[in-house]
Amino acid sequence: CSFLLFFNDYISIAKAEDKNTYLSKRRSLLQEEWKITTGGGVVLNADELKVNSILMKWKAAEMSEAAKPKGFFPPAYNFMTVKAKIEESDVFRFIKKMPKGAALHIHDTSMASPHWLIRNVTYRPDCYMCIDKTGQLLFRLTKSQPVSSQCKWDTVNQYRSRSGNSSLFDAYLYGNLTIFTDHPAKAYRSQYEVWHQFGSAFQAVEGLVFNTEIFGAYFEQALTELYADNVQYVETRALLGPVVDLNGAVQTKDWAVTVYNEVQHKFSKQHPAFFGAKSIYITQRSKDLVSMMSDVKEAIRLREKFPDSVVGFDLVGMEDQGPTLEYFLDALLYPSQNGIKLPYFFHAGETDWEGMSVDANILDALLLNTSRIGHGYAIMKHPHIRKLLRERDIAIEVNPISNQVLMLVDDLRNHPAAPLMAEGFPLVISSDDPAMWGSTGISHDFYEAFMGLGGAWANLATLKKLASDSIRYSATGQTEKAALYKLWQKAWDVFIKDMLRQHWP
Amino acid sequence: CSFLLFFNDYISIAKAEDKNTYLSKRRSLLQEEWKITTGGGVVLNADELKVNSILMKWKAAEMSEAAKPKGFFPPAYNFMTVKAKIEESDVFRFIKKMPKGAALHIHDTSMASPHWLIRNVTYRPDCYMCIDKTGQLLFRLTKSQPVSSQCKWDTVNQYRSRSGNSSLFDAYLYGNLTIFTDHPAKAYRSQYEVWHQFGSAFQAVEGLVFNTEIFGAYFEQALTELYADNVQYVETRALLGPVVDLNGAVQTKDWAVTVYNEVQHKFSKQHPAFFGAKSIYITQRSKDLVSMMSDVKEAIRLREKFPDSVVGFDLVGMEDQGPTLEYFLDALLYPSQNGIKLPYFFHAGETDWEGMSVDANILDALLLNTSRIGHGYAIMKHPHIRKLLRERDIAIEVNPISNQVLMLVDDLRNHPAAPLMAEGFPLVISSDDPAMWGSTGISHDFYEAFMGLGGAWANLATLKKLASDSIRYSATGQTEKAALYKLWQKAWDVFIKDMLRQHWP
Ligand SMILES: [Zn+2]
Ligand SMILES: [Zn+2]
Structure with missing residues (x-):
């Protein structure tokens, strides 16, 4: 009969075993858990192991203090209220000095300090x-x-x-x-209220930045801050203007790309430990299908004209307000239907909603063959899509502070990237719009990921994996990627030596 | 060389396809996602489909209103501040009337209204x-x-x-x-502050309840409230005193079990649509190993003496304060090592911490062959354990409101049971300590699960699955379970007819 399915025997006896057998099973389970986490597969060398023990001593001290009844754990609180506390942390200072590889999700008009x-x-x-x-x-x-x-x-x-x-x-x-x-x-x-101020701040910033007198200098300042934060390479989500000159004459996007390219070229030359910058063409999602089609074609044109600088396409703006990727399907299918390459780097699933049209953006990002996913905050609610994304090795760009200050989550221990890191899902850490909330570079986000998302066991192997994966999932060609990886490895080795010299007894 | 692993080609072209092919792929992906969710496998009959359309009209109206820029979504806010709003909802009223099966995680001294x-x-x-x-x-x-x-x-x-x-x-x-x-x-x-008040309230309540004059009547009131909430069966986490009489004489736990048994027997006889109640012996985790061993032995004795009423064993108290299950290993291994049956129903992983000793309780619950897991809030951070639990069909007892008011999470859309429901992980919905935060029965928690955890697509099939799974995962014997299921099914059919009569045009 139909309810036979519901029978279960709850009174089975646990297999009798002695405590040692139990504890050895327990240890191997814990090891298996560790092995599948982000960094669980990384083997540290002798020097790195020493540095790891320094780092983990600091981390353990900070976490055990935080876990006390009157303890204070920064990732549990809005970043804007705990920034100063974070910057006092030894763990933070370590992360700040650490070569972090690439910043893969960062917007060009909120990269440099408003100061x-x-x-x-x-x-x-x-x-x-x-x-x-x-x-x-x-x-x-x-x-x-x-x-x-x-x-x-x-x-x-x-x-x-x-x-x-x-x-x-x-x-x-x-x-x-x-x-x-x-x-x-x-x-x-x-x-909605925080997004309103967010949009308003962007409008103000763009009035200052999108001028021929400032555009290049602002970008140079952004690279300066990323470099000071020990980031080796950046892929910006780039609006590319419209930039005007002092007479109000509007410049082409070609002009903007050229300026970015000259600036990053000059900067990398002056700072050989910096690899460079590329742009992902972005456009506002709050537009009609016809304009979106023009944007797609403009992105294709720019990518063909500047194959080394313009690497893909993305839509921006509050996802909950729409429209969805599906709404723009005709425009977004245009490249593939015409045999044209236009890699996508879609913002998708930056929402708390589930089963609404907005969180299906993750599904469309997958079907549209996205190269990475921006935020993917909703991904844990889509296990089937998550499985397919993982099979295709499509990384999620995690921006913990952004998600917190834009009010998707309060306590970052509840952020979906915690389970993603626990299962070793491909991901990179970035900062989205650091200048908008008083951050710089990506170190604060790395700190939140290390302390709040990775759990107590996240260690130097975790950080090394996050840094090297940022290179792995970058939109660089094969030769470039090898060179970038080499450059980062060199900086990493110097960092390890420095840490040993300064902190090893 | 070692970094060959990092090469990836991001510029692969999406397979050219027409929009219809795309949209049909999309539909089948959405269907696959639905199929694996909680309730995705349930087939509704013709009447149920009609009732589902009534319910989903209400739900869609409430959710689309909530998703507006100035909208208000109750699961996003602390239950104590939105209880009245929830009770105005058509969806809530529907759920309240719906036969919900079993309440499997509810504490005996916080079941009935303090009023x-x-x-x-x-x-x-x-x-x-x-x-x-x-x-x-x-x-x-x-x-x-x-x-x-x-x-x-x-x-x-x-x-x-x-x-x-x-x-x-x-x-x-x-x-x-x-x-x-x-x-x-x-x-x-x-x-810690909310747990302090929580403990203090329990101490006050116990002074009123743990008296021979009140003990049975309070339990009867609890059953009355559960029955009025359309719950058919309950398994209480039972402290079982110490109960005293008016002269201060302390009663045995045998006395308490006997009273519970008489009360539930009488109540079920008076209300044939109510199936009954069983107890899970609980003890405070804040004790030493020797006392824990006595508790285990006492639980074994009571279960042997009252095999129909006392079904298992559990520890209670703030997990973050410890000690852990591992600490009590000698006591908890005692039954299996001595060939004695003592089913466990451990509270485990009721924490925001990851990688600390506390969240390893989930691991020990698994290794100790637990029958169900109370809360399991940390489970998404333990994918390997989650896989093993699922293979053994061990259900998580989800108490959304409890986790919210005890401050593990603010917005319930960030609760780990959202991904659990999305992947169809075995789970039941309960209310933990409803009387402590002004709730009654389990309807408020079902509402939160239906609106806040299951996403927009959760429907009558989801609710039916949650109700029937509460019977499936109950600690009833085979014959009992069949009878309970039959009783619930009967109430369910009446409910469907009633809804049709009242709301079908
Ligand atoms: Zn962004
Ligand atoms: Zn409980």
């Missing part, structure tokens, strides 16, 4: 600002004072001097160029 | 109360006024009349018999 923009751009006599009716700050660099019936333009310097307090005024600018706040829970009551 | 205790116990002239130096409320039912140098005992009635406001006083009692508060984020700043 740099404030100091180097807003004090220019040709930098104008206005505040529109909604309170949105707009900036423009121009030879002649802009005029508008909607918004009263003045130089930033005029605003600043009228304010009577330059440093307060600059702090006000900082607040408007970022989503940073000491009280995120009060400032943002929903994901 | 019942306040009304029926604290107004008795022999009910005494004192407030100790730490502010802890203690209760005692006794013939003669208790005397203590530590704490001033008076009847609750005296306290109440001195307060000058009975209803305010009773609200004060309610606050002390629960962890309930309208402002949990302010009241509890850490898991």
